[in-house]
Every structure is written in C-alpha cells, then in structure tokens.
Amino acid sequence: MMDTQAEVGRTHDETMTLRMGPAHPAMHGIIQIDLRLEGEVVVRADVEIGYLHRAFEKHCENVSYNKCFPWTDRLNYVSPLINNFGYAMAVEKLLGIEVTERCKYIRTIMSEISRITDHMTNIGTSAMELGAMSVFLYLMKAREYLWELIEAVTGARVTICYGRVGGVKADFPDGLKEQTRGALRECRSVLREIHSLLTKNRIFMDRMVNVGVISQEDAISYGITGPFLRSTGVPYDVRKAQPYMVYDRLDWDVPLGSNGENYDRYLVRMEEMEQSMRIIEQALEQMPPGPYQVDIEGKPLEPPEMVDLGKLGKTRELLGVKLDLSPNLRGMDRPHHQLVNVPDKKVVLPPKELTYGNIEGLMQHFKLVMDEHGIRPPRGEAYQAVEGGNGELGFYVVSDGTDIPYRVRCRPPCFPIMAALPRMLEGGMVADIVPTFGSVNMIGGELDR
Amino acid sequence: MAPDSLTLRKLKERFPGSVLAVHSYRGDDTAVVKGEDLVSVARFLKEDPELQYNFLMDLTAVDYLGQEPFDSPQRVVLGSAQEGIRFEVVYHFYSLPLNQRVRIKVPVPESDPTVDSVTGLWAGANWFEREVWDMFGIRFKGHPDLRRILLYDGFEGHPLQKDYPLRKRQPRIGPQV
Numbered sequence: 001m002m003d004t005q006a007e008v009g010r011t012h013d014e015t016m017t018l019r020m021g022p023a024h025p026a027m028h029g030i031i032q033i034d035l036r037l038e039g040e041v042v043v044r045a046d047v048e049i050g051y052l053h054r055a056f057e058k059h060c061e062n063v064s065y066n067k068c069f070p071w072t073d074r075l076n077y078v079s080p081l082i083n084n085f086g087y088a089m090a091v092e093k094l095l096g097i098e099v100t101e102r103c104k105y106i107r108t109i110m111s112e113i114s115r116i117t118d119h120m121t122n123i124g125t126s127a128m129e130l131g132a133m134s135v136f137l138y139l140m141k142a143r144e145y146l147w148e149l150i151e152a153v154t155g156a157r158v159t160i161c162y163g164r165v166g167g168v169k170a171d172f173p174d175g176l177k178e179q180t181r182g183a184l185r186e187c188r189s190v191l192r193e194i195h196s197l198l199t200k201n202r203i204f205m206d207r208m209v210n211v212g213v214i215s216q217e218d219a220i221s222y223g224i225t226g227p228f229l230r231s232t233g234v235p236y237d238v239r240k241a242q243p244y245m246v247y248d249r250l251d252w253d254v255p256l257g258s259n260g261e262n263y264d265r266y267l268v269r270m271e272e273m274e275q276s277m278r279i280i281e282q283a284l285e286q287m288p289p290g291p292y293q294v295d296i297e298g299k300p301l302e303p304p305e306m307v308d309l310g311k312l313g314k315t316r317e318l319l320g321v322k323l324d325l326s327p328n329l330r331g332m333d334r335p336h337h338q339l340v341n342v343p344d345k346k347v348v349l350p351p352k353e354l355t356y357g358n359i360e361g362l363m364q365h366f367k368l369v370m371d372e373h374g375i376r377p378p379r380g381e382a383y384q385a386v387e388g389g390n391g392e393l394g395f396y397v398v399s400d401g402t403d404i405p406y407r408v409r410c411r412p413p414c415f416p417i418m419a420a421l422p423r424m425l426e427g428g429m430v431a432d433i434v435p436t437f438g439s440v441n442m443i444g445g446e447l448d449r
Numbered sequence: 450m451a452p453d454s455l456t457l458r459k460l461k462e463r464f465p466g467s468v469l470a471v472h473s474y475r476g477d478d479t480a481v482v483k484g485e486d487l488v489s490v491a492r493f494l495k496e497d498p499e500l501q502y503n504f505l506m507d508l509t510a511v512d513y514l515g516q517e518p519f520d521s522p523q524r525v526v527l528g529s530a531q532e533g534i535r536f537e538v539v540y541h542f543y544s545l546p547l548n549q550r551v552r553i554k555v556p557v558p559e560s561d562p563t564v565d566s567v568t569g570l571w572a573g574a575n576w577f578e579r580e581v582w583d584m585f586g587i588r589f590k591g592h593p594d595l596r597r598i599l600l601y602d603g604f605e606g607h608p609l610q611k612d613y614p615l616r617k618r619q620p621r622i623g624p625q626v
Contacts, residue, residue, distance in 0.1 A: 223573035
C-alpha cells in the first residue's frame with residue numbers, strides 16, 4: 001500500500017480521483033462512490049453511505065411496539081409489506097403467539113406481490129440506465145397493476161403500514177381474488193415483452209454478461225443473501241431453508257444462476273417474479289374462506305334488525321354477519337377481525353364495533369394504545385429472518401418487559417452487498433459501474449436506516 | 450428443559466471456561482462467551498466440519514446501561530463475566546450445510562469497550578463492525594479501517610448508547626458561510 005503523499009503525487013499524471021454521487025442520476029437514492037481511475041479502469045472504489053440515515057433503531061427504542069410499523073415501511077420502500085411482516089413476526093416470536101391461518105395466507109400473498117414490485121423496479125431502473133427506456137415504462141405500467149392491488153388491500157400505495165403485531169390491519173376486500181388474477185395476467189404479458197426486449201438483446205448482454213462478477217466464496221464471506229447470492233449458485237432462500245408463513249405448503253422453485261454476474265442476477269430476478277406469481281395463485285386457492293357475506297337468509301342486515309335479532313337471543317348467527325362500517329374501516333369489522341387477528345386481548349386491538357359498542361371493548365382498546373400499557377412481551381430476545389426483496393431481512397428485538405422495545409435491530413439485506421461493491425467494481429471499467437450498481441438494487445432506506 | 454442443540458453442546462465441550470451462559474429461548478440457540486475467546490469460538494464455529502457456520506448474518510450490540518443483561522428467562526449461567534459490563538456485542542451466525550442459526554454474545558465492559566475483530570474470518574464483518582463503532586462506541590481490535598459509517602466525521606457521541614440525549618444538537622460542520 002502506497003502512502004497518501006505518494007499517491008497524491010501520482011494522481012497528477014496517472015490516476016484520477018472521481019467522486020460519483022451523492023447526487024448522480026444513476027445513484028438510486030443517495031450514496032457516494034469515491035473512485036480512483038487509471039484511464040477508464042477503476043483502480044480503487046470506496047463506498048460512502050449514510051446520507052439517508054434517519055435513526056430508525058433509535059426511534060424504535062422510544063415508542064411502543066405497534067408504533068414502529070410506519071418506520072418499517074420506510075426501510076425498503078419498494079417492498080414495504082415484507083418489512084412490516086418481518087418486524088411483526090419478530091415481536092410475535094418474542095410474545096410466543098402464532099397468527100391465524102387466514103392471516104398467514106394474507107401475509108404470504110402480500111409479501112410476494114411486494115417482491116414482484118421490488119424486482120420490477122430494480123430491473124426497470126437498471127435497464128433504463130443502460131438506455132432501455134421503454135423497458136422501464138413497461139415495467140412501471142405492470143407495477144401499477146400490483147400497486148392497485150396493494151392500494152385495494154391496505155388503502156395506501158407505498159407507506160402502507162398494514163402489518164400489526166398478531167395480525168394485519170384489515171382483511172382482503174371483496175373481489176380481490178379476481179382482481180389479483182387479472183393483475184398477474186397483465187404482469188405476465190409485460191414480462192414476456194421484457195424477455196423479448198432484453199434477454200437476448202445484444203447491447204444489454206454486452207453490458208451485463210461477465211460484468212460485476214463475484215465468486216461464491218466472496219459472496220458468502222460478505223454475508224450476501226437473496227437474488228445476489230443465488231446468482232452465484234448458492235441455493236439459500238429463507239423461504240425454503242427455514243419456512244415461515246405458508247411457504248412450505250406451496251409448490252415453487254428457487255431459481256439459481258451460476259456465474260454471479262449482472263446478467264445472472266437479471267435472469268434470477270425475472271424467474272423469481274414468475275415463481276412469486278405461482279405462490280400467489282396457489283395461496284389464493286388454498287386460503288381459508290372469509291366471513292359470511294350476508295345473513296342467514298342471504299341479505300345484508302341493517303343495524304336495527306341486528307338489535308332485534310339480538311333481543312330474540314339469535315346472537316350466534318350475528319357474529320358471522322358482515323357489517324358495513326365506514327369505508328376506511330372496511331375489512332376491520334368483527335367477522336373479518338376474528339379471521340386475521342390472534343384472539344389474544346393483550347396484543348390485538350378489538351374490532352371497532354366493540355370499541356365503540358361496549359365498555360369492555362373500549363377499555364381493551366384504551367389499555368393497548370395508552371403509553372406504559374400496550375403490548376408487553378416478556379423479557380427476552382428474538383431474531384426473525386424473512387426473505388426480503390434483496391435477501392435476508394432480519395429483525396432482532398430485545399424486550400425488557402415494558403411496552404417499549406429495548407432494542408430493535410434491522411439486518412438490512414443490501415448492506416452486505418454494498419460492502420462488497422468495491423470488490424466487484426475494482427478492475428472494471430467506469431461504464432460498468434452503472435449496471436453493476438444497478439444490479440445491487442440498493443435501497444437507501446434500508447441501507448442507512 | 451429441552452436438551453441443548455449440537456452447536457451449544459459442542460461449544461460447551463470445546464470451550465468449557467469461556468462459555469458463560471447458554472439458552473435457547475424461543476428456539477434461538479444462544480451462547481454468551483468471554484471476549485478474549487471470541488475469535489477462537491468464531492473460528493471453531495466456522496471451521497468445525499460438523500458445524501460450518503459459514504455466514505455472519507448480523508453483528509450488532511445492545512447497551513444494557515445500568516442493568517444486568519436480560520436476554521432470556523431460560524438463561525443457564527455457567528460462569529460469571531467480569532464486573533462493570535455495559536454492552537453486549539451480538540453475532541448471528543448461519544450454517545448453510547446445517548441450516549441452523551446460532552447467536553453468540555460477548556459482554557463488553559464500560560471501562561474498556563473493545564472486542565476483537567472478526568474481519569479476518571468474514572469480509573462482511575468490516576462494515577458491520579464499523580456500524581457498531583459508529584452507533585455504540587465499541588472499538589474492534591484488529592479492524593483494518595475503523596471509521597464511522599452511517600454518521601459523519603465530527604459527529605459527537607454514539608447515538609444508540611442509552612444515555613445519548615434524544616434531543617441533542619450536533620455542531621455544524623463544513624464550510625462556515
């Protein structure tokens with residue numbers, strides 16, 4: 001290693017220092033790569049991160065468990081649902097509770113929809129940086145179908161805040177099955193177009209094949225997971241290795257690459273989207289049915305009629321009847337609530353009929369949202385990993401027995417990949433930085449937290 | 450109590466004096482080991498043919514300011530750590546051949562917050578250890594380049610320490626206009 005003084009001397013005639021970013025158009029989010037160039041060859045690359053640090057972990061140490069969910073949305077903002085569920089599962093593990101069957105299916109389906117949006121964004125933006133603008137636009141169009149699904153279920157598009165400890169915010173709306181099938185049909189046709197535009201495209205292949213290569217040993221040593229690791233041929237996917245939710249009940253494959261180059265990562269992501277669609281379709285079929293749509297005679301009930309039936313003692317049937325609450329509470333009425341939330345009163349907010357309808361419900365709600373009263377996992381620690389869009393997304397939660405987490409640690413999947421980025425850039429050309437960095441799928445929110 | 454897993458059993462056999470406590474709370478195998486033996490424990494986990502913990506999945510720390518570490522009600526104490534423990538550095542390893550995880554924790558005293566670096570065993574430890582230094586002020590002996598990573602040079606204090614004031618203001622850096 002030369003000392004700095006000597007290097008500065010050499011800079012003059014042989015090497016050049018170039019700072020790429022933090023506001024470069026090809027920098028997804030804001031990071032900086034300090035490059036030392038010899039002509040067009042990268043001699044040294046140093047990655048500077050932290051521009052998007054928002055103290056996620058410190059924030060979580062100061063609010064109650066359910067209040068952390070909005071911040072988990074903002075970790076990987078391209079697939080926020082997976083973050084929601086990962087954090088929820090870590091707290092549930094600490095509490096020792098298991099969510100309901102329907103909730104598991106809902107979480108699986110929503111995670112896979114998120115994964116497809118994540119991969120679409122990644123492929124779209126990296127293709128755009130290589131000049132394929134139409135690919136980007138087609139994929140954004142396809143992503144829109146999926147975001148409409150997400151909007152129908154969660155009420156929002158990006159910062160969805162849909163997960164809850166012990167369940168989810170609301171059940172699926174009516175007709176989601178058909179809407180999902182339609183969206184997947186559209187996505188498949190777009191993906192076929194993308195295949196024909198990119199997969200055998202000479203320009204695209206020239207930029208991707210044998211560029212940004214990383215070996216299996218290096219990838220493992222850096223702790224890289226997800227599509228990036230699988231492109232080197234290591235068959236590690238948290239969903240297969242340590243199944244959670246309902247992944248072990250469904251039939252799907254883990255696509256693998258062999259060379260660990262940009263092109264393999266592109267192919268792995270393309271195939272993973274197809275596998276995610278298979279998972280969604282099977283899960284929609286297997287999913288336990290929702291609550292009754294109508295009363296025992298087949299018509300919706302008006303609240304006064306419900307009271308009358310209740311006076312006659314016919315309450316058993318009424319528990320299953322769907323009520324029309326205000327539109328922003330859709331899917332949160334009692335029949336839905338029972339299906340997607342654990343029955344533990346110390347964890348889950350009561351359905352809104354009870355909160356507004358009787359004193360026990362009101363008190364239960366009150367006890368859970370009041371400071372120093374909410375969810376209180378026993379003292380202990382738990383680590384829960386889920387497969388995020390970029391790889392293993394882990395949450396390590398330590399509880400001191402109060403309603404505020406003592407420590408929440410998020411293991412961001414693109415952090416190790418960014419640590420390995422200099423290894424892939426050094427020795428390559430300046431122009432190769434763009435496709436290689438694109439294939440990392442860096443998400444500033446989860447990298448810097 | 451359920452019998453220990455293969456990993457914990459082997460760790461206790463191989464390092465009888467340095468494993469201070471074990472537990473498998475909520476299914477997560479955990480061993481607390483002495484700081485001076487961390488690197489040899491990590492190397493054993495990585496290189497033992499029966500274990501092969503080849504992934505360093507996560508490396509972080511917890512600040513137990515003024516409290517005993519409360520990791521689990523099932524903690525089995527085998528030895529006592531030194532006095533004045535404030536932090537625990539937490540390693541999550543994953544073994545691809547075994548398909549298992551193990552958590553190794555190292556108690557760190559407040560007077561000398563230093564742990565040996567595992568960058569020699571896993572390249573990924575480099576950035577993780579930089580983050581722990583940045584956020585907790587724990588130094589890693591033998592780290593090639595221990596700089597701040599998420600925060601900037603000139604930041605005062607280490608924000609994930611429990612006594613870091615929430616509303617603390619930082620000095621302005623950069624060119625003064």
